[in-house]
Amino acid sequence: MTxxxxxxxxxxxxxxxxxxxxxxxxxRSSGKIQFLQVRDGTGLIQCVVxxxxxxxxxxxxxxxxxxxxxxxxxxxxxxxxxxxxxxxxTVTDVNLIGPSHDYPITLKEHGVDFLLDHRHxxxxxxxxxxxxxxxxxxxxxxxxxxxGHGFTRVDPPILTPAACEGTTELFHTRYFDEDAYLTQxxxxxxxxxxxxxxxxxxxxxxxxxxxxxxxxxxxxxxxxEPEMAFFRHEDNLRLQEEFVSFVVKHVLDNCEPELRTLGxxxxxxxxxxxxxxxxxYDEAVxxxxxxxxxxxxxxxxxxxxxxxxxxxxxxxxFIERYPTHLKAFYMQPDPDRPxxxxxxxxxxxxxxxxxxxxxxxxxxxxxxxxxxxEHQLPEEAYGWYLDLRKYGxxxxxxxxIGLERTVAWICGLEHVREAIxxxxxxxxxxx
Amino acid sequence: MTxxxxxxxxxxxxxxxxxxxxxxxxxRSSGKIQFLQVRDGTGLIQCVVxxxxxxxxxxxxxxxxxxxxxxxxxxxxxxxxxxxxxxxxTVTDVNLIGPSHDYPITLKEHGVDFLLDHRHxxxxxxxxxxxxxxxxxxxxxxxxxxxGHGFTRVDPPILTPAACEGTTELFHTRYFDEDAYLTQxxxxxxxxxxxxxxxxxxxxxxxxxxxxxxxxxxxxxxxxEPEMAFFRHEDNLRLQEEFVSFVVKHVLDNCEPELRTLGxxxxxxxxxxxxxxxxxYDEAVxxxxxxxxxxxxxxxxxxxxxxxxxxxxxxxxFIERYPTHLKAFYMQPDPDRPxxxxxxxxxxxxxxxxxxxxxxxxxxxxxxxxxxxEHQLPEEAYGWYLDLRKYGxxxxxxxxIGLERTVAWICGLEHVREAIxxxxxxxxxxx
Numbered sequence: 001m002t003x004x005x006x007x008x009x010x011x012x013x014x015x016x017x018x019x020x021x022x023x024x025x026x027x028r029s030s031g032k033i034q035f036l037q038v039r040d041g042t043g044l045i046q047c048v049v050x051x052x053x054x055x056x057x058x059x060x061x062x063x064x065x066x067x068x069x070x071x072x073x074x075x076x077x078x079x080x081x082x083x084x085x086x087x088x089x090t091v092t093d094v095n096l097i098g099p100s101h102d103y104p105i106t107l108k109e110h111g112v113d114f115l116l117d118h119r120h121x122x123x124x125x126x127x128x129x130x131x132x133x134x135x136x137x138x139x140x141x142x143x144x145x146x147x148g149h150g151f152t153r154v155d156p157p158i159l160t161p162a163a164c165e166g167t168t169e170l171f172h173t174r175y176f177d178e179d180a181y182l183t184q185x186x187x188x189x190x191x192x193x194x195x196x197x198x199x200x201x202x203x204x205x206x207x208x209x210x211x212x213x214x215x216x217x218x219x220x221x222x223x224x225e226p227e228m229a230f231f232r233h234e235d236n237l238r239l240q241e242e243f244v245s246f247v248v249k250h251v252l253d254n255c256e257p258e259l260r261t262l263g264x265x266x267x268x269x270x271x272x273x274x275x276x277x278x279x280x281y282d283e284a285v286x287x288x289x290x291x292x293x294x295x296x297x298x299x300x301x302x303x304x305x306x307x308x309x310x311x312x313x314x315x316x317x318f319i320e321r322y323p324t325h326l327k328a329f330y331m332q333p334d335p336d337r338p339x340x341x342x343x344x345x346x347x348x349x350x351x352x353x354x355x356x357x358x359x360x361x362x363x364x365x366x367x368x369x370x371x372x373x374e375h376q377l378p379e380e381a382y383g384w385y386l387d388l389r390k391y392g393x394x395x396x397x398x399x400x401i402g403l404e405r406t407v408a409w410i411c412g413l414e415h416v417r418e419a420i421x422x423x424x425x426x427x428x429x430x431x
Numbered sequence: 432m433t434x435x436x437x438x439x440x441x442x443x444x445x446x447x448x449x450x451x452x453x454x455x456x457x458x459r460s461s462g463k464i465q466f467l468q469v470r471d472g473t474g475l476i477q478c479v480v481x482x483x484x485x486x487x488x489x490x491x492x493x494x495x496x497x498x499x500x501x502x503x504x505x506x507x508x509x510x511x512x513x514x515x516x517x518x519x520x521t522v523t524d525v526n527l528i529g530p531s532h533d534y535p536i537t538l539k540e541h542g543v544d545f546l547l548d549h550r551h552x553x554x555x556x557x558x559x560x561x562x563x564x565x566x567x568x569x570x571x572x573x574x575x576x577x578x579g580h581g582f583t584r585v586d587p588p589i590l591t592p593a594a595c596e597g598t599t600e601l602f603h604t605r606y607f608d609e610d611a612y613l614t615q616x617x618x619x620x621x622x623x624x625x626x627x628x629x630x631x632x633x634x635x636x637x638x639x640x641x642x643x644x645x646x647x648x649x650x651x652x653x654x655x656e657p658e659m660a661f662f663r664h665e666d667n668l669r670l671q672e673e674f675v676s677f678v679v680k681h682v683l684d685n686c687e688p689e690l691r692t693l694g695x696x697x698x699x700x701x702x703x704x705x706x707x708x709x710x711x712y713d714e715a716v717x718x719x720x721x722x723x724x725x726x727x728x729x730x731x732x733x734x735x736x737x738x739x740x741x742x743x744x745x746x747x748x749f750i751e752r753y754p755t756h757l758k759a760f761y762m763q764p765d766p767d768r769p770x771x772x773x774x775x776x777x778x779x780x781x782x783x784x785x786x787x788x789x790x791x792x793x794x795x796x797x798x799x800x801x802x803x804x805e806h807q808l809p810e811e812a813y814g815w816y817l818d819l820r821k822y823g824x825x826x827x828x829x830x831x832i833g834l835e836r837t838v839a840w841i842c843g844l845e846h847v848r849e850a851i852x853x854x855x856x857x858x859x860x861x862x
Binding site for chain 1: 567570589628630794816
């Protein structure tokens with residue numbers, strides 16, 4: 001019986017007859033030869049059909065194949081250095097499984113709205129497949145790193161009684177007799193879990209009902225949020241640079257065909273090794289002022305500021321110690337300068353902006369209680385979070401990394417919408 | 432400098448002085464000796480404080496330590512076969528980090544409502560830690576298996592314009608100008624992804640606004656949903672039994688201390704190896720009728736029926752080929768008997784009920800279109816799903832496995848609520 005193989009592993013079968021199961025991506029014909037570009041979800045390969053070898057009946061069958069029909073192809077595997085995948089199939093038989101007429105996504109250019117309306121089909125193209133494959137490998141790399149460094153995966157709830165940061169930009173739902181909101185971050189829950197399990201991380205969806213349409217924003221996005229007990233700001237930065245470097249290296253090592261499909265400049269990625277450069281917020285403001293940006297101490301950075309700073313470096317850069325009022329209520333003040341907090345944002349190079357935000361958390365009960373009052377956070381909703389400082393509080397730190405932004409950077413995408421299988425954006429909920 | 436180590440890896444440091452960072456779980460005293468039970472998120476160890484060795488000052492310091500205070504303990508690691516962890520620490524120094532007064536969860540029994548109200552602290556107990564650790568290992572095992580078998584992880588959207596199965600029991604939210612619902616299953620999206628990537632799986636939250644209070648139901652739960660192109664019912668069952676067996680073996684191999692903490696009978700788990708027994712729905716009805724259950728062909732099974740069937744076996748059992756009208760619209764009819772579908776539920780042993788549901792999916796365009804009409808599913812919402820049969824349809828199958836039910840079974844829990852860090856149940860949204 002002919003072995004059924006995948007395109008990814010076809011190199012193991014050189015000289016042998018195998019069967020592929022897949023879809024017709026494209027077809028070229030030159031009289032007595034047809035070239036079928038076949039994809040099977042693991043890769044793309046050229047299958048050569050020679051009339052004099054397969055006979056008229058099979059050759060005519062191939063003539064009728066249309067874009068994205070499903071089929072099986074039997075043939076002999078040949079190594080071919082000119083082929084993009086390194087291999088070609090010399091076809092001995094072809095059988096149609098499912099027809100495909102008037103496939104909407106032709107091989108010419110389409111507008112992005114049309115492609116997003118057909119996202120369920122758009123993901124079949126080699127470029128979109130490559131992005132989704134890299135996304136999966138980024139997630140795998142993150143788990144590999146954290147599982148290998150003593151972290152326990154913990155899934156914080158999605159439905160929450162109150163917001164982590166502010167109450168605007170939340171999706172609301174009725175939870176039986178109560179009001180519930182979709183989580184923006186699992187951090188507070190992860191802090192509780194870190195007191196139980198030491199080092200923890202989450203990997204799950206988060207939601208922001210933000211009316212913004214930028215190339216960096218999704219309404220529904222995935223975050224990975226490590227949280228570590230007995231961990232200081234300095235430990236946190238070291239972990240982050242090791243973690244991000246590990247992920248990039250994993251993709252370089254495991255996704256060579258996909259990076260090639262995307263035309264990604266891998267030399268740029270290979271520079272992502274620890275340590276990462278660091279600037280304080282103060283230094284960043286001074287640098288921006290020297291370079292024509294009108295900004296005072298205490299102002300937040302916008303995308304143009306982030307891009308200007310990040311462009312100085314060929315790897316991600318940390319901006320540390322922002323003014324306290326710019327950041328979330330739970331961040332630990334710098335003991336030497338309480339007007340700034342022990343936090344850092346990590347900005348990706350090449351204009352991709354912030355991919356990580358993290359900080360040491362307040363571990364003093366009284367300070368946190370004061371912050372609750374300043375921010376008018378109701379103790380009945382957040383009492384449990386205060387408990388973490390009441391019963392065996394310890395210094396702890398954590399960070400959140402945006403999956404789609406990280407994938408967009410690693411893949412070199414213009415917009416995060418391609419970095420998730422079915423993007424949810426302003427006014428886009430379909431398919 | 433004294434090396435900071437975790438309890439899990441302390442066996443590597445026998446005879447050496449190390450530092451632990453953790454929390455006081457419990458304390459016993461017998462005059463001149465104190466026994467501190469210290470936990471650090473990776474395990475629990477007994478630390479022995481001898482007055483004549485540490486001196487009065489440190490001994491008095493230990494006297495003041497209270498339940499769940501955080502601390503560092505320095506000491507010499509001793510192998511001790513009588514100790515539950517196999518090791519003890521002979522203390523040389525102790526330092527308090529964070530106090531803990533009137534810790535709410537004492538070491539006596541508490542009611543479950545009280546414990547759920549204090550879930551953020553309850554997870555610190557050795558039993559709850561063990562469950563969460565096993566949950567994390569179950570997720571890791573699932574990814575390891577699927578990533579190692581050619582699957583690509585794909586994250587279907589959580590916010591969807593319409594429901595996968597029925598429209599009741601959905602959480603609703605306003606998505607800008609539209610209505611959106613929280614997903615009950617990513618399956619339809621995964622089918623689209625399988626046509627792009629071959630074999631895919633998701634690992635994410637799902638939601639059922641069900642007003643039921645049983646030991647098997649959560650409002651918010653996690654599902655793992657593999658979906659495979661070019662995959663038949665028979666392939667699906669074989670994959671499921673290998674997958675579940677792999678997960679159980681992984682836990683047996685990696686979570687020995689946690690299973691011991693839970694008092695789990697591991698002999699029962701070690702019987703979970705392929706192949707799993709199979710019954711058709713017809714055979715199950717006949718068997719139930721023979722054993723005192725009043726049930727006709729066409730009736731659905733309840734929990735007592737599932738338990739009765741599963742109790743015959745010492746490993747999970749498949750119930751195959753249910754009547755078409757009992758199952759979801761997208762299931763492929765048995766070609767020899769169209770009144771049943773090519774589906775199977777997997778029932779766990781020991782009364783844990785259904786943990787997996789799966790089927791071959793309809794791949795014929797016209798049959799699926801007819802089902803849409805029969806179930807009055809609007810084509811404007813599901814048109815994209817029909818497209819999958821219009822453009823290169825292939826036989827495909829998939830299944831969904833409930834994470835918390837699987838964890839509850841592997842851990843031997845009475846209720847799924849302990850199998851998730853922060854359970855969401857009927858009227859329970861806090862903490």
